[in-house]
Amino acid sequence: MSSEQVALTKKDFVSDQEVRWCPGCGDYAILSSVQQVFPDLGIPKEKFVIVSGIGCSSRFPYYVNTFGFHAIHGRAPAVATGIKVANPDLSVWIATGDGDSLSIGGNHLIHCLRRNLDIKILLFDNRIYGLTKGQTSPTSEFGKKTKSTPFGSVDHPFNPCALALGAGGTFVARSIDTYAPHLKEVLRQAAAHKGTAFLQIYQNCNIFNDNAFAEFREKEVRDDNVLHLRHGEPLVFGKNKDRGIRMSGPYRPEVVTLGNGVSEADLLVHDEKAPLGYAFMLAHMEPPEFPMPIGVLRRVESECFETAIREQIQAVTAKKGPGDLDKLLYSGDVWEVR
Amino acid sequence: MSTPTLSNATTRVETLDRVVIRFAGDSGDGMQLTGTQFTATTAAVGNDLATFPDYPAEIRAPAGTLPGVSGFQINFSSEEIYTPGDAPDVLVAMNPAALKVNLADLHKNGILIVNSDSFREVDLKKAGCTSNPLEDGSLDGYRLFKVELTRLTRAALKETGIPTKDQDRCKNFFALGMMYYLYHRPLDYSLAWIEQKFSSKRELVQANQLALKAGYAYCEATEIFQVTYEVPQARLAPGIYRNISGNQALVLGFVAASRKSGLKLFQGSYPITPASDILHELSMYKSFGVVTFQAEDEIAAVGAAIGASFAGALGITTTSGPGMALKSEFVGLAVMVELPLVVVDIQRGGPSTGLPTKTEQADLLQAMFGRHSESPCIVLAARSPADCFECAYEACRLTIRHMTPVILLSDGFIANGAEPWKLPRTADLPEIPVRFRTDPEGFLPYLRDPDTLARPWAIPGTAGLEHRIGGLEKSDGAGNVSYDPLNHERMVRLRAEKVERVAWDIPPAEPEGDSVGGLLVVGWGSTYGAITGAVRRARADGRRVSQLHLRHLNPMPRNLAEVLSRFERILVPEMNMGQLAFVLQGRYLKEVERLDKIQGQPFKESEILERILDLTEVS
Numbered sequence: 001m002s003s004e005q006v007a008l009t010k011k012d013f014v015s016d017q018e019v020r021w022c023p024g025c026g027d028y029a030i031l032s033s034v035q036q037v038f039p040d041l042g043i044p045k046e047k048f049v050i051v052s053g054i055g056c057s058s059r060f061p062y063y064v065n066t067f068g069f070h071a072i073h074g075r076a077p078a079v080a081t082g083i084k085v086a087n088p089d090l091s092v093w094i095a096t097g098d099g100d101s102l103s104i105g106g107n108h109l110i111h112c113l114r115r116n117l118d119i120k121i122l123l124f125d126n127r128i129y130g131l132t133k134g135q136t137s138p139t140s141e142f143g144k145k146t147k148s149t150p151f152g153s154v155d156h157p158f159n160p161c162a163l164a165l166g167a168g169g170t171f172v173a174r175s176i177d178t179y180a181p182h183l184k185e186v187l188r189q190a191a192a193h194k195g196t197a198f199l200q201i202y203q204n205c206n207i208f209n210d211n212a213f214a215e216f217r218e219k220e221v222r223d224d225n226v227l228h229l230r231h232g233e234p235l236v237f238g239k240n241k242d243r244g245i246r247m248s249g250p251y252r253p254e255v256v257t258l259g260n261g262v263s264e265a266d267l268l269v270h271d272e273k274a275p276l277g278y279a280f281m282l283a284h285m286e287p288p289e290f291p292m293p294i295g296v297l298r299r300v301e302s303e304c305f306e307t308a309i310r311e312q313i314q315a316v317t318a319k320k321g322p323g324d325l326d327k328l329l330y331s332g333d334v335w336e337v338r
Numbered sequence: 339m340s341t342p343t344l345s346n347a348t349t350r351v352e353t354l355d356r357v358v359i360r361f362a363g364d365s366g367d368g369m370q371l372t373g374t375q376f377t378a379t380t381a382a383v384g385n386d387l388a389t390f391p392d393y394p395a396e397i398r399a400p401a402g403t404l405p406g407v408s409g410f411q412i413n414f415s416s417e418e419i420y421t422p423g424d425a426p427d428v429l430v431a432m433n434p435a436a437l438k439v440n441l442a443d444l445h446k447n448g449i450l451i452v453n454s455d456s457f458r459e460v461d462l463k464k465a466g467c468t469s470n471p472l473e474d475g476s477l478d479g480y481r482l483f484k485v486e487l488t489r490l491t492r493a494a495l496k497e498t499g500i501p502t503k504d505q506d507r508c509k510n511f512f513a514l515g516m517m518y519y520l521y522h523r524p525l526d527y528s529l530a531w532i533e534q535k536f537s538s539k540r541e542l543v544q545a546n547q548l549a550l551k552a553g554y555a556y557c558e559a560t561e562i563f564q565v566t567y568e569v570p571q572a573r574l575a576p577g578i579y580r581n582i583s584g585n586q587a588l589v590l591g592f593v594a595a596s597r598k599s600g601l602k603l604f605q606g607s608y609p610i611t612p613a614s615d616i617l618h619e620l621s622m623y624k625s626f627g628v629v630t631f632q633a634e635d636e637i638a639a640v641g642a643a644i645g646a647s648f649a650g651a652l653g654i655t656t657t658s659g660p661g662m663a664l665k666s667e668f669v670g671l672a673v674m675v676e677l678p679l680v681v682v683d684i685q686r687g688g689p690s691t692g693l694p695t696k697t698e699q700a701d702l703l704q705a706m707f708g709r710h711s712e713s714p715c716i717v718l719a720a721r722s723p724a725d726c727f728e729c730a731y732e733a734c735r736l737t738i739r740h741m742t743p744v745i746l747l748s749d750g751f752i753a754n755g756a757e758p759w760k761l762p763r764t765a766d767l768p769e770i771p772v773r774f775r776t777d778p779e780g781f782l783p784y785l786r787d788p789d790t791l792a793r794p795w796a797i798p799g800t801a802g803l804e805h806r807i808g809g810l811e812k813s814d815g816a817g818n819v820s821y822d823p824l825n826h827e828r829m830v831r832l833r834a835e836k837v838e839r840v841a842w843d844i845p846p847a848e849p850e851g852d853s854v855g856g857l858l859v860v861g862w863g864s865t866y867g868a869i870t871g872a873v874r875r876a877r878a879d880g881r882r883v884s885q886l887h888l889r890h891l892n893p894m895p896r897n898l899a900e901v902l903s904r905f906e907r908i909l910v911p912e913m914n915m916g917q918l919a920f921v922l923q924g925r926y927l928k929e930v931e932r933l934d935k936i937q938g939q940p941f942k943e944s945e946i947l948e949r950i951l952d953l954t955e956v957s
Contacts, residue, residue, distance in 0.1 A: 015806070017818060046801040051645070054809075061806050062819065067798035069648055070808025071641065072671050078606075078638035082645025082653060083798065085629055086604055090649065090798050108641075111634040309629055316624035323626030325597045325764050329590060333527070334580045334761065335382055337571075 008039035015065040026177035026203035031063055033180050037187045043091045050093045051080040053100040056131045057124035060095035074105025077112035080119050088306040092119040099129050102138040102158050113167035115305040116195045123200045128209035161283040161297055164198040171197040173296045178217050189296055195304055216292055229295030234267040237291045272299040349561050353568045356415035358423030362440045363432030364401050365408040368510040373410025375514055379527045381581035381758055384571035385414040389756045390422035395694045402464035407439045416570040420867035424942035430513055434465035450480040455488035487512055494552035498545045508549035515553020522568045582759040584723040584752035585615040591730025593626050596652055599770035603628045604646035606639035606655045611694045612750040613684040616656040636664035647677045650797035654680040659688050659701045666709045672743040673713040675807040676793045679743040680733045684753045687938040696938030697751035699863045700914035705745040706892050712830045714837040717892035719747040721866035724759035735770050740840055741792035751940045752864040778802025783817035791836040838893050847895035849886045856882025857954050858905035862891055862918055865911055865941055872946035881954040899926045907953055911946050
C-alpha cells in the first residue's frame with residue numbers, strides 16, 4: 001500500500017443500497033465487522049471483489065461498496081476462481097451460506113479448497129434455509145423439524161470445518177456473528193493468509209432457527225461454552241479460565257478442571273500446524289461434551305493455484321520465448337500454392 | 339476420368355482427379371494414425387482433401403469385434419472438393435470385422451486390400467462371419483488384394499530383434515507404404531515423422547520405418563498392382579496452406595483473437611468428447627499467456643470463464659451437448675450480467691450420452707432457446723474445419739463488442755475432420771477493439787452504448803468504478819436490484835434488442851448460384867460440404883438450384899426474409915429433425931422442405947443431390 005493512499009474508513013465500504021435482511025438477523029453483525037476490518041487491511045478499495053451465490057447471506061455483496069458479483073446458487077467459488085486467476089492482484093472474498101456452499105455448491109467448495117486459491121470464504125452457517133423459508137440444510141441437526149421435515153430430519157449433518165480440513169483447506173477457522181472482537185480478529189487472520197481461508201461463522205436466523213447458537217452468542221454463558229484457540233497456548237476455557245482439554249488416551253480429548261493436581265502443563269497446547277488428526281479432533285469437539293472451539297483450527301502454507309499458473313506461464317514463456325501469432329499459424333507442415 | 343499412360347511392360351499409371359480411401363481396422367490397429375499420415379503426405383503433395391475419422395466410443399472394445407472397428411476416410415483431389423467423399427474407391431481392411439462393417443460402402447469394382455493373415459477361424463468367429471469372405475465368393479465384385487500383412491511385416495522386421503508383438507504393431511505402416519506406392523506419394527514425410535515421434539526409442543524408429551519402406555518395396559517388387567494412380571496437385575487459390583482439423587482451427591482462432599484484442603485468454607473446460615482436444619491443444623500455448631482451467635465440472639468451467647471475463651480476460655468455455663445442458667444456468671447469468679463469454683458446443687449424437695464419438699447437429703434449438711426465461715444469445719456455426727478459425731475469431735469479436743454471450747456450434751464431423759486451410763495474414767484479421775471503462779465521471783454499470791446497447795466493461799481494480807452485478811434484475815442504467823414491473827419488461831426487451839442489433843454487424847445473406855428463382859438449399863454448420871458438392875453437381879446437370887449457408891443463426895442476416903422470398907422452394911438438409919427448418923418456418927412463415935438425417939454420420943453428397951433432383955426439373 002502506498003503511503004500517500006488516503007486512509008479508508010468503514011464508511012467507504014458502505015454501499016448506497018438499503019440492507020434488506022430481517023431485523024435482528026445475524027448477517028447485520030457480520031456485515032458490520034467486515035466493513036470495519038476491510039479499511040485496515042492495507043488493500044485499495046477498488047481491489048476488493050466480493051462474490052456470492054444464492055441465499056440470504058449471498059445478498060452480502062450489494063451492501064459493501066466494492067466490486068461485487070452476485071452469482072448463481074452454489075457457484076460462487078467457480079466465479080471467484082476465474083476472477084482470481086485472471087487477476088491475482090485482487091482481494092477476492094466469498095460470502096456464502098450452509099445451503100449454498102455445502103449442498104448445491106459442495107463440489108465447488110471442496111475443489112476451491114484443494115486448489116488453495118488465495119480467496120477468503122465466509123460461510124454464514126445458520127443451519128437452515130432462510131431465503132426459501134425454512135427447509136432443513138446440510139448443517140441442520142439430525143431429527144430437526146423444519147418445513148420440509150415436519151417429522152424430523154433424517155439427514156446427518158456436515159461438520160463444515162471437518163469438511164474443509166478433509167478437502168485440504170490450508171486455513172480453517174470458526175467464529176460467531178455477534179462476537180465482534182473475535183470475528184474481526186479472525187477476519188484479519190483470514191485476510192493475512194496466503195491461500196484459501198475458510199471461515200465458518202455461526203449466524204443466527206431469528207426467523208426460522210432462532211437461538212440455534214444461543215449458548216455461544218449470549219455473553220453471560222459464552223465463555224463457559226466456547227474454547228478460544230490461540231497458537232502456542234494451552235486449551236483453557238471457562239469464565240474463570242479454570243477448565244481445559246487434555247488427552248485421556250490416543251485421539252481422546254477430555255475436559256478437566258484445573259487444580260487438584262491438574263495444571264496447565266497437562267493440557268493440550270494449540271498448534272495450528274499440527275498433524276491433520278489434531279485439527280480433525282478439534283473440529284469434532286462439540287457441546288455438550290466439549291466447549292465449541294473457535295478461532296483458527298489450522299493454518300499451513302501451501303502453493304496457491306493462481307501463483308502456480310502464473311509461474312508455469314512465465315517458465316514456459318522464458319523457455320520458448322513470447323508467443324508469436326504468425327509463427328504459430330504458419331507452424332507445422334505448411335506448403336505454398338503459387 | 340482417367341488417362342492411361344504406359345509405364346513399363348506390366349504396370350501402367352492412370353491419372354485420376356479424385357480418390358476416396360478408407361482405412362479400417364481394430365481400434366488397436368492404428369488406423370487413425372495411418373489415416374493422418376496419409377493425409378499429411380497428401381497435403382504436402384498439394385491435393386485438396388477432406389477427411390472423416392470415425393471411431394468407436396470405447397477406447398479398446400474387444401479386439402477383432404464389430405464394435406471395435408475404427409475407420410478413417412480421406413478424399414483427395416486435383417479439384418476443389420467439399421466432403422470426405424460418399425463412398426470409398428479403396429478400402430483397406432485389417433481384419434474381418436473391419437471388412438464386414440465397411441464393405442457395403444465400397445464402390446462396386448473398388449479396390450479392396452485385406453490382411454489375409456487375420457482371417458483365421460478365430461478372427462472370423464469374433465467378427466460373426468459364418469464363412470470366410472476371402473473364399474466364399476462374396477468379394478467377387480471387387481478388385482481384391484489379399485496381402486499377408488502380418489507375415490510380411492514380421493519378415494521385414496526379423497533383423498530388428500524387437501518382440502513379435504511389437505513387430506505386429508508396425509503392420510499399419512506396411513499398409514501405408516503400399517498405399518503410398520499405389521498413389522505415387524513420397525515416403526519422406528512419414529519417415530521424418532516416425533523419426534521424431536519415436537526419437538527416444540531407436541528400435542521403434544527403425545522398425546516402423548522398415549515396415550513403411552517394406553510395404554512400398556513389396557508393391558514395387560511383386561507388381562501386385564497392375565495399375566497405379568496419380569492425382570495431380572489441386573489448383574487451389576495461391577497462398578500458404580496447412581492441413582487443419584476443426585478443433586485445432588478453433589484453438590488458433592481463439593489465440594488470434596486474444597492477441598488481436600490484447601486480452602488474456604481464459605478457457606474453462608471439463609473433458610468431454612469430442613471437445614477435449616480443444617483443451618489439450620490450448621493448454622500447449624502458455625507462451626501466449628493462455629490460461630486453461632480444467633474445472634471440477636462443466637458448471638464450474640463456464641462459471642470461471644464468466645468470472646475471468648468480469649476481471650477483464652476473454653473468458654471461453656468449450657464442451658459438447660450434455661455439457662451445454664449443465665452450463666445453461668450460468669449462460670443465463672452471463673446474459674443477465676452482460677459480460678463477454680464464448681461457449682463452444684461440439685455437437686454429438688444425443689440425447690444424453692447418445693453417440694459420443696458420432697456427429698449430429700441437434701443442439702441448434704438448445705443454443706437458441708435452451709435456457710430458462712427470455713435469454714437470447716448470439717449463435718454462430720462453423721461450416722468446415724478451416725472455417726472454425728474464422729468463427730472462433732468472429733465469436734470473440736462479437737462477444738466483446740456487444741457484451742453478451744456467444745454460442746459457437748461445431749460438431750464431431752468437422753471437429754475431427756481436416757482440410758487444407760489457406761492461412762490468413764494476421765495483419766489482415768479484423769481489429770478487436772477493447773474499451774475498458776476507466777472514467778468514474780458519470781459511470782453507471784448499465785449505461786448503454788447508443789449503437790450496440792452494450793454496457794461498459796468496468797473491471798475490478800479500476801478506482802471509482804466499484805459496482806455490483808448479479809443475477810437479480812437490474813434497474814436500467816444504475817444497475818441496482820429492481821423488482822419494478824415496467825423496468826423488468828424494459829430490460830427483457832433491451833437484452834433482446836441488443837442481440838437483434840448484432841444483425842447490423844454481420845454481412846447480409848448472399849446465396850451462391852442464382853440470386854433469384856428455383857430451389858434454394860439452406861444449410862448451417864457442417865453440412866456445407868455435402869450441400870455444396872450436391873448443388874454444383876445439380877447445376878452442372880442443368881437444375882435451377884442455389885444455396886445459402888448460414889454462419890450467423892442468431893440473429894440471422896437482416897435480409898434473410900427477403901432472400902428466402904426470392905426463391906420458389908426452400909430445402910433445408912440437417913442432421914437433426916428439422917431444427918433450422920422449424921425456426922425458418924416460425925420466423926418467416928415460409929414453407930420449407932426438410933431433409934433430415936440422424937444417423938451419427940454426415941450427409942453424403944448423393945443423398946442431398948437425390949433430393950435436389952426430385953425437387954427440380956432440367957431447365
